[in-house]
Amino acid sequence: MTQVKLPDGSIRDLPAGASALDVARDISEGLARTAVAAKVDGVVCDLATTLPDECEVALLTPRDGESMEILRHSAAHILAQAVRRLHGEQVQYCIGPALMDDFQYGFYYDFDLGDAKITDDDLKAIEAEMKKIVKEKLPIAREDLSAADAKAKLAGLGQHYKIEMIDDMSSEEQAAGIALYTQGEFTDMCRGPHLQTTGQLGKGFKLLSVAGAYWRGDEANKMLTRIYGNAFFDKKELAAHLAKLEEAKKRDHRIIGKEMDLFLLDEKVGPGMPMWLPKGAVLRTELEAWLRGLLTKAGYSMVYSPQIGKLDLYRTSGHYPYYKDSQFPPITFEDEGHEDDGFLLRPMNCPHHVQMFKHGQHSYRDLPLRYAEFGQVYRWEQSGELNGLTRVRAFTQDDAHIFCTPEQLEAEIESCVALVQTIFETLDLTDYSVRISLRDPDSDKYVGSDENWELAEENIRHVVKKLGLDYVEQIGEAAFYGPKIDFVVTDCIGREWQLGTVQVDYNLPERFDISYIGSDNTAHRPVMIHRAPLGSFERFIGILIEHFAGDFPLWLAPTQVAVLPVSEKYDDYAQQVTQQLRDAGLRVDFDHTSDKVGAKIRRATLAKIPYMVILGEKEAEAQTVAARGRKAGDLGVMSIADFVEALAQERDTQGETSLIPAKIADEPAE
RNA sequence: GCUUCUGUAGCUCAGUGGUAGAGCGCGUCCUUGGUAAGGACGAGGUCAUGGGUUCAAGUCCCAUCAGAAGCUCCA
Incomplete structure (x- = not known):
């Protein structure tokens, strides 16, 4: 006897060994047909799951939010089945999850296709095969096996990536057993749960694009073929989603930038080197003027410095040669007789500003000193990373470096954060998230002592907590000299971009050996803050174009x-x-x-x-x-x-x- | 950098291996008007670049450059 409690509190008795599907049948045939999965004692599982003697069961239908993930996950399996039908036994499955937070896509599946190749044109054929599989209404069945049995079976199917996945599981995970799901001729290792039959996928799905993806996201591994798609329970929802994507594309700053003649990326000048056309230059001029006003009020001084510097400067700072791959190659002299070994197009403004600080003697009474510069910098971004104004090789930071005493540090961080918030609010950019970027202690790409890092990370956490900001911490995202508070916004097609940033740095002051005279008449080491509320004018204006869809407030409008x-x-x-x-x-x-x-x-x-x-x-x-x-x-x-x-x-x-x-x-x- | 796709007029895009097209924009003329499209005519092309196949290439093949989606990266 199985006793089941339903969400409305009612109790039903079913024969022993009954499944969640039996519960649905007991309520109505219609429910049994439309139900997608069940929640047994709070855990989402297949409808075919045999129930324990006493449990709470909620049946999930397309109306329940949790059903969508199951639908998309099953869509990924049906995609894999279709690809194997069309491209044969050589196809190996890697991973194929549902995506619930992605703006464009609902699921993908990664394949190792052997010799075969899939292009955009093949998507239609694969989609047609998927429709066939849906029509076949194949039951989807789960089988639980021991890790060893599962491996044997997968080996028989030639699915070596799946075997690798089992091998990498912890012994506890392996001991818990492995589930295989079978629909028709297709069997895949999977945690589940899945739909009752392939028929439940219906017609509300579409394959959207094919792309490459590294196995396990590691550049050193083989590049797999990834197919993206999306799925909804209702065809109309799919249509609405596709229309939304179309709408979003119209906001794209690259499109609006062209329509409104705001900026130009010209291949003769160079990829990732934007030029501001007269109308876009207005945006830049207005923002700069406004920021200068804010900076003056906040006690900053504007400075100017050259866009190149000697190589040795960057050896001191640590930029060169450690970040050689992401910089333009140094400018060197081929003929003999030059004392200098070369110059670098600057990837950051900080070394110049540090030298400016270093040029005089500073009393503790002078601090904090705040040097601000709208400084153009150059970075050699990988070609595949370039994107309109949001990822470029030549850009202008609304940069400043604050030199202060350790006692002044937290108050300075706070006022930097306040400045970022003021700017974002004025521009109606309210939809951003705050990220604390910390160092990865296992990586060797950072300079400075552990003590310095721990201190800086503690300063940052303390301020963010004090200000009550909602934030997430991300390990390994820090700058090489210090941790940072980043302000991240999303573009019109769901990609995240870091705009404003506030960074704490105990390390460059050491490397450059800068000091101030304290009240005790001895030299002390100042702390530096690197901060850029907009990040770069290029990226910020790109996001702003999308935010306003080109319909700027009067003060920014190129033509008023x-x-x-x-x-x-x-x-x-x-x-x-x-x-x-x-x-x-x-x-x-x-x-x-x-x-x-x-x-x-x-x-x-x-x-x-x-x-x-x-x-x-x-x-x-x-x-x-x-x-x-x-x-x-x-x-x-x-x-x-x-x-x-x-x-x-x-x-x-x-x-x-x-x-x-x-x-x-x-x-x-x- | 890697996988796939794309590159034709200022812009958006058609274009079967056989003489280069449309809409918008632009110019000239007619019209001189009242709150989201008046009309006529016209100019505008190294079909990304360089090779190759072919009697013949915008079209097929290769390479390069650039762009897009994704992956990786982003001090």
Whole structure:
């Protein structure tokens, strides 16, 4: 006798040896058909699982969140089965998980295909085979074996990667036994659980792309073939997902950057070397000006330094030769007679700033010293890593180095974090996560003593806890000289990028042997903070483009006002208005085309220009403008002075208020 | 760097081994207009680059360069 308690509290008695599926049948045939899996005493398992004598059972249907993972996992198996049908026995399966947090994909499977090759074109054929397997409604059956038996069986199937996986399991894991799942002619090692039959996958799945992936994610291992797909219980959900991906792609900064003429990546100049076109340069100029203001308030001093330095400088800092592979090759002289052994395009600004600190004597009374520079740096990123503005080889950090006493350190870290938060909030970038990047004690890529590292990591943890930030710790993500607090945001297609960063460094001060005179009249070692709230202007603006989908707030908008005369008869008046707006410091485009006003409005709207003024006979006579908001539409007629004042206010408050009626602000974004 | 895919007009993209195409944009002309597309005509091409196959290559093959997705990397 099996006694089952259901989630509603009711109790059902079933014959001994009953399965979760029997429970479903006992309730209704319909439920038995649609149920995906069961939760027995809180553990998700197959419907075929035999129940213990007394247990709590919840049946999972497509409506339950936990079912999705099972669906996608089974989809991966069906994919593997299809690939083996099409490409034969040589196909070995590696891993094929469900992805629940990925923006694009729902599952993948990695294969070692032997001699065979799968390209994008093959996906359709594989998908067709998967549809066949779904139609066949093959029952999916689990078999529990000892590790030895499982290995014997997998060896018979030629699945050597799976055997390797068993061999790498701990002895406890091996002792717990290995599960094999079989559907039709296909058997795979898997923890499960799975759908009842392949038929339950239905039609809501699609294969999306084929890519390479290293076995176990290790570059030294063989490259496998990975096929990505996604699956939903409902075809409509799949369609909605695909539409969402399409929408997201339209926000892509590479697309918008082209449409709006913001920046240029030109292969003649070089990959990963962005150039700011006039409109994009406005974004950069405005951000820089705003930051300079914030830095002045926070007690920073702006400095400038060259973009190259002697090789020896970087030997001292530790950049060279340890990071040789990720730098541009040194500039050296081939002919004899040069005292210098060469120069390096700088991968970081810190050595220059340290030398600037070192040039004079510093009393403890002078500290903290905060040197800020919008410094361009160069790094040799792997070609496969380059990505629009988010991963480039030449970029400009909004960098600063703070030299302070150990006592001042935590307060300085706090104010750096506060600065990052202010900046992110002003730009409405609220969706970010905080990561503490620590060193991997087993790695040799870090400089400095263990004591220095422990101290710095403790400082950082302490501040983050004090500020009550939600954060995750990541081992091995630290800079080579110290741990850091990173601010990570996600781009329009779900990729994560580090923007702001605050780094604590006890090591470069030692390596450069810098000091200040303390109150005891002896030399002391200062601590350095490296910090960049934006990270780099390039990456930050890339993310900003996607965040606003190119529809920037007025203060950042490359063009702020479009002047649209109703006909060429009013060009003189339009010219006069244009000049008055420019005199007020506004960025204005005068539309000289002979189009009708409707076409002019359409063009300005598509160009994402926040405001338009439409000028015709009435306006010319009354010396007024008919204002129009890109989102709000017609704003009515007003004097030029009133229009200018409203825009100046919106610009200078960075959009926090506007004199133009609330209807603009209330209008939902597109 | 690795796997797969892509590269045709300023942009987005069609294009069966046999004379290079469309839409948008751009220019000129007509039109002089009132809140998201007026009309006509026209200019614009090393089909990424270099080899090869072929009577013939934008199209097939190889290499290189660049881009995309993913993996690896990111001081």
